[in-house]
Every structure is written in C-alpha cells, then in structure tokens.
Amino acid sequence: MEGNYYVCTGCGLLCDDIEVDLEKDAVSKVYTACRVGVAHMKEGSREASFLVDGKPVDEAAAVEKAAEILKNAKNPLIFGLGTSTNEAQKKAIGLAKKLNATLDDTSSFCLGPVVEALLQEKFKTCTLDDVRHKGDVMVFWGADPSDSHPRHLSKFSYFPRGEQKQKGWEEERTAIAIDIRKSHTAKICGSNFYQIPPGGDTEFINALIDGVSGKLPKTSFGYPPKKLLELANILKGAKYGTIFMGLGLLYSLESLDPIIKLVEVLNEKAKGEFHLIPMVGHYNMRGFNEHLFAETGYVNCVKFENGEAKHGTEYSTVEALKAKSVDAALIIGSDPLASLPRSIVKNLLDIPIISIDPCETLTSKKAAVHFSTALSGVECGGSAIRMDGVDVSFDPVLKTGRPSDEEILTKLTEVL
Amino acid sequence: MDFGSFLGAPELKVKIVTYRDIFQNKAMIEDRFGEEYKNSSALIKLDPSDLKNLNVKEGDTVTVKNSFGNIVVKAEESGYETAHKGIAYMPNSPWSNMLVSDETNGTGVPKFKDIEATVTSAKGAKVTDLEF
Numbered sequence: 001m002e003g004n005y006y007v008c009t010g011c012g013l014l015c016d017d018i019e020v021d022l023e024k025d026a027v028s029k030v031y032t033a034c035r036v037g038v039a040h041m042k043e044g045s046r047e048a049s050f051l052v053d054g055k056p057v058d059e060a061a062a063v064e065k066a067a068e069i070l071k072n073a074k075n076p077l078i079f080g081l082g083t084s085t086n087e088a089q090k091k092a093i094g095l096a097k098k099l100n101a102t103l104d105d106t107s108s109f110c111l112g113p114v115v116e117a118l119l120q121e122k123f124k125t126c127t128l129d130d131v132r133h134k135g136d137v138m139v140f141w142g143a144d145p146s147d148s149h150p151r152h153l154s155k156f157s158y159f160p161r162g163e164q165k166q167k168g169w170e171e172e173r174t175a176i177a178i179d180i181r182k183s184h185t186a187k188i189c190g191s192n193f194y195q196i197p198p199g200g201d202t203e204f205i206n207a208l209i210d211g212v213s214g215k216l217p218k219t220s221f222g223y224p225p226k227k228l229l230e231l232a233n234i235l236k237g238a239k240y241g242t243i244f245m246g247l248g249l250l251y252s253l254e255s256l257d258p259i260i261k262l263v264e265v266l267n268e269k270a271k272g273e274f275h276l277i278p279m280v281g282h283y284n285m286r287g288f289n290e291h292l293f294a295e296t297g298y299v300n301c302v303k304f305e306n307g308e309a310k311h312g313t314e315y316s317t318v319e320a321l322k323a324k325s326v327d328a329a330l331i332i333g334s335d336p337l338a339s340l341p342r343s344i345v346k347n348l349l350d351i352p353i354i355s356i357d358p359c360e361t362l363t364s365k366k367a368a369v370h371f372s373t374a375l376s377g378v379e380c381g382g383s384a385i386r387m388d389g390v391d392v393s394f395d396p397v398l399k400t401g402r403p404s405d406e407e408i409l410t411k412l413t414e415v416l
Numbered sequence: 417m418d419f420g421s422f423l424g425a426p427e428l429k430v431k432i433v434t435y436r437d438i439f440q441n442k443a444m445i446e447d448r449f450g451e452e453y454k455n456s457s458a459l460i461k462l463d464p465s466d467l468k469n470l471n472v473k474e475g476d477t478v479t480v481k482n483s484f485g486n487i488v489v490k491a492e493e494s495g496y497e498t499a500h501k502g503i504a505y506m507p508n509s510p511w512s513n514m515l516v517s518d519e520t521n522g523t524g525v526p527k528f529k530d531i532e533a534t535v536t537s538a539k540g541a542k543v544t545d546l547e548f
Binding site for chain 1 (some may be wrong): 431433435436437438441444445448449476482484485488494496497498500505509510513514516517518520522523524525526527528529530546548
C-alpha cells in the first residue's frame, strides 16, 4: 500500500491500513484499527529486559543460561510462535531440528486440523479479498468475528463495496450465523441466525446436506425442517459463498468429513462456487502451519529425530505435558499457563521454562529465563501469512532497544 | 431457630460454553494482571431462571466448581432472548481454564467449550485471584 500505512498484527486479519501518531517514541493515537488493534498498537515501548530466575541480567547471560537448559534437556518442547514473524518461525523450526525437540504451536488445540486439510487441498478455499470483491453469501459457523476478528465484516466480508458487489450488504450480500448462542455477529445476521444446541453441528451439517440435495432435513433435536430448507435454499442460490469456520464448529465435530462434504455438495448444487476459510486467530498461526508443512508435511505436533520429523498427537503440547514427556520448554510469544487448562498445564511448572515474549505473562513470571522481546509489527518488522494465506510484509512503527524473537532464536541457535 | 440454616444453598448443574469477548481481549492486551481484565473474564452468564433458582442476583459472586477446580466469579444474566436453562457461558480466560478437564482422549484438544460444573451462591466472597 502507498502512504504511511502500518499493518496491525493484533489478529489473523493483518489489517494493512493503519495510521498512527507518535509522541515521545510511543504510539499515542491509532486510526482505522479496531478496539483490539488500538490496544495492540499501543502495546510497545517497553524497556528491554532479560531475567534469569527473576533477576535482571544482560542479554548474553540470558542466552547462555537458556542454551544450558536446552543443552541439558533430553526432549525439550518448543511451543508458541503464533505471534512471531515468518522469519522467526523458520528459525525456531531449525532450532527444533538441531535440538531433536518436540515442536508444536497453539493450532494443535485450535484450528490446526482445518489448516492442515486446507493445505492438503481437501476443500476449496479463497482469499478475503475474493470475498470482499465477489462474496454474496457468507456463513459464520461457530465463529464470532465481531469479537475475535473485529474488522472482518467491515473490511472484507459483509459491509464493504467490492468490485462486483457495488450495492453491498443492503442488496447483494447475505450474512448467516450458525451458533449455539446469539453472538454479536449473530445479531448482525438478524433473521439469518440459526441457533443450534451445543454439540448439534454434525447433525445440522448432515441435515443441511439433505436439504441442499432435495431430501427432507431432519435432526434429533427437532430443528424445524422449513427453516433448514430456507437456509439450504439461500446457500444453493449463492454465486460466491464462503463458510468461515470457527472453533465453536471445530470443537463440536468428531471429524472434519461432514463439513468438507457440505462444501463439496454445495459446489455441486449451488449456482456458483463455495469455499471454506478457517478463522485463524493469531496473526501468524497460519504462517507457522505452512512453514512446518513445507518442511515436514505436518502443520504441528512433531518431534525431530536426526533431522526427521515424527508426527502424532502424543507430540502435541497438551499430550506431551500430560505425559510429562518433555523436560524443558522454550515458549515463544505464548502464555500457556493462561491459555491451557490448569489441570494439564500445571505440569509445566515441574520443568524449566524459557520465555521469549514482549509481555509479562503468567508463564514469563514462572520462567527460569525470560527475554522481553520486540512486539512484532510494532517494534520490529517482518512478514506473516494472513488467515486466508496471503503474504503480508510489515515495517516497525517504533524503534526499540528490545531484540526481536528472531534475533534471540538466532543467537540461541549459534550458541547451541 | 433459623430453620433455613439446615438447608443447603441451592446448587445448579451447568454445562459451560466459553466464548471470546472483544472488550475482554482489549483489557488483556492493556494489562493481563489488571482489574479490567479480571472484571471482564471472571464471570459466568446464566439464564435468568437459573439465577432465580440459585437465589443469586446479577453481580453477586458464585462458586463454580468441579473435580478440576473451584473458582469464585461474578454471576451475570446472559441477556439472550432464547431460554438456555442449564447452559452457562464464560469468556475464555485463565478462570474458565481452571475448570477444564484434563481428559482429552489422547487428541491433544481439551474440552475448552464443554465444561461440566456446579454453581452455588458465594454472596460476599471475593473473585478468585489470578495466580499460580
């Protein structure tokens, strides 16, 4: 983009139209961004700090201590990286290989399986720009972008005028929410909100496939067939439809097969084409998945051994912590002590933690070594892969004395 | 004699579904150890009839517990038009994570959005602090 626009790395949308005012080397005002983006863009300008056992040290001493922990570990876990640049992620993959480490990111307990199926071309997908320019039917399923990706509807999917959608949402776009509760997004969808019971998604998908295929749609929870047929007809009438799949839908499914089948059937029966985009939350989770997939054929849950990657859920962060199979943890830009169930993540407290993070977190507070690093997108530049697979590069907004996570990972790799 | 003291406080079994909230997310970015994040995270949204049966008013604290954890959070009315007795909602946070089961059937995916717990009044009790 031309002009002084910055990219917001606050979520998977990577909005590239952000302007800021600076005052005394800090961001004082943020324009165009959402509520989360404004908070995120102002998050920078902390002092550099390196802690070993909670005590300040210099960078070299912290690197040395972290290297010692990793060297002494038989099976270290490298985890996080959803809020790291492509460049840092590739460094971390290299480091994991070198250390014969277990490597995983948050996608193993969120949308990883959907990104994996996407990379394996198991369903048709498209970009957010395609949706902006052509989309006429969008389905938010177990997803609430108004809270998780706040500018999704305004910048891409529903409200904007697109190249082939000059009349916009008033006449040319239909937004549908399928959810177990009336989310903020469901409110926008008005009468196109389809409320289903918790765990009812698979049945609802199968009923919808029946409806689209001209059969009478039935569910054990007695969803009115008339309403289901009404929805099936909207979907069938789509020229450019997209299902935005959220965690609410994924967690409710035993397998991805039904939703993949629905997209297939819609591509046969609908007027035009149908796509699926996973609602990836962290700004570069998809980047991590793509880089690891290119390297190993898997998007997460790997254990390296002599350069080869073994894969399985036993190498997921959750199962590795449950089984206590890892004996040190290098955690980059993530706070598992906050984001994982306490019943599982308590085991992390039994092993030495190295935390590389711009923020002080529950995890960094318990770390044997903590590196306070530059906030990517605000204090350091790089590139990332947007939730829809588009590459986005960004420059820093501020100068900082804090090293990037990429720099720390490079130094660790050199020392090891 | 206060006959009521022999009766246990009403207890409600709920299925808790977690969700994301933009205000809570913003509060986390600004200060994950701050009051605003705590106030927007440590809460449970209940159906009005469930609140009534628990003898709890909006803003009162309640104990939410199961075999994995025991927390005190604020009770709120969900505000949804459709009745959802027995189903409660909590923002996804370290508080809800104190109640998530460790049973994953080897999948690596905890049941973040499918938590079974009981709720009782904890009127006057303080919201659980965020610490390890």
